[in-house]
Amino acid sequence: MQLTILGKYGPYPKAGGATTSCLVECCGKKILLDAGSGSLSRVQEYCSLDDLDMVLLTHLHSDHCADMFVLRYAPLKNTLPIYLPATPAHEHDTLAACEKFEPADITEALTLEFPDTDLQISFCKTLHPVECYAVKFCSEGKTFVFSGDSRYSEHLTDFCRNADVVMLDSGFLKDDKPKKILPHMTVIEAAQTAKTAGAGKLLLTHINPAYDEAELLCEACEVFQNTTIVQEKRQYTI
Template sequence: MKIKVIGRWGAYPKRGEATAGFLLEVGTHKILLDCGSGVLSVLQNYIELHELTAVFVSHNHFDHMADLGSLQYACLIDMDLKQRDIPLQMLVAKESKADWTIPTLKGTIEQLINQDTIISFEDGLTLTFFQTDHDAYCLGVKVSYGGKKLVYTADTRYDETLIPHLQDADLLMTEASFYANFDAARYGHMNSSEAGLLASKAGVKKLLLTHLPHFGDIQLLREEASRNFSGEVVLAEYGLQIVL
């Protein structure tokens, strides 16, 4: 199981980079976790778009789904050029069919998912989902394969009810939207200190901090998280790859 950082910023992308987006490679699967602003451009530095087999969209905030429409156009073109044989599966977090809508074009198939959804593939890859505490309906995802477990919380306030979903993960990918002295919950997010505390209480092996702020010295985020978590803390960087 490999995970590559495509986008690491919250709100908007810094020059030449992207907001939330991660490429998960497991066996023959290439799954995009979130498709924020700038993700589509950056992703093509690593794979061709027609290689994607699925995309998970955690919630309907633009820094997590801004490039989804352009991705659908890419899939339509790839189908017409016969570079894509199977439509891209879009796993979109929604409370109900009446929730936010996106146009579905040739080359993509939308599947509504919620916290009760389980997606299993023939090779043993399993995706399960859990609701987080955010200002929009938002799902985190737990990826299980070959005895390894990766968890991505997407956006959330500090919430100890998430611990059972994160428990003993080989890698926890979670936000550090603010520094330790900020009341992140006011904005629907979590700060670096809270990220470290959540990782510690869940007993995870490694913590990846992402959804980073646009001010201050972001290197401090790692130091602040490490005060509460004794395991390895990694700050998301453009192109960083972690192998489990």
């Protein structure tokens, strides 16, 4: 299983960057996991749009799905399966109405399987202001979980149990925590999630450009040593 990070920033990118998106390649499939701003340009550095087998959208906030609205204008040889939450209705219905897409709603009951492979993809609802799902990929004895966006959640921690790699929303430093109810984990909560789940490696994503990455990494490593902040256009093999 290979991840190519197309965008790691949220809720907005820094100069030259992109917001959340990742190309997952596994069992011969190419799956676009979220499609934040800048991702449509980036993904074409690795494959043609016609090579994509499907798009999975964790949720319909713009920093995770903006370029799907641009993808509507691209010529595609075949209809593209897209899996997305049913709400918010305006964003869902706008994407679902595009005749180039084959839309299907994500639920926790959904498991995607692929003929002639052992790849399984499953979903877990997270705590976020809009309907959002973490995504788990399992194949050839390896497991990768991407949180989408979430506050700290025991349900998400259970979903990450024993994963080889978890890529988690890390929107805040701990000093920002007491100010309000946050829509994202702090880096310490992300690290605590990885530690409690018994994950092998933590990739931090949803990086706010206002933060110093060294400071984010330092906070995480106090709790969970095997942590990396993802780098755009870097590939990670699981």
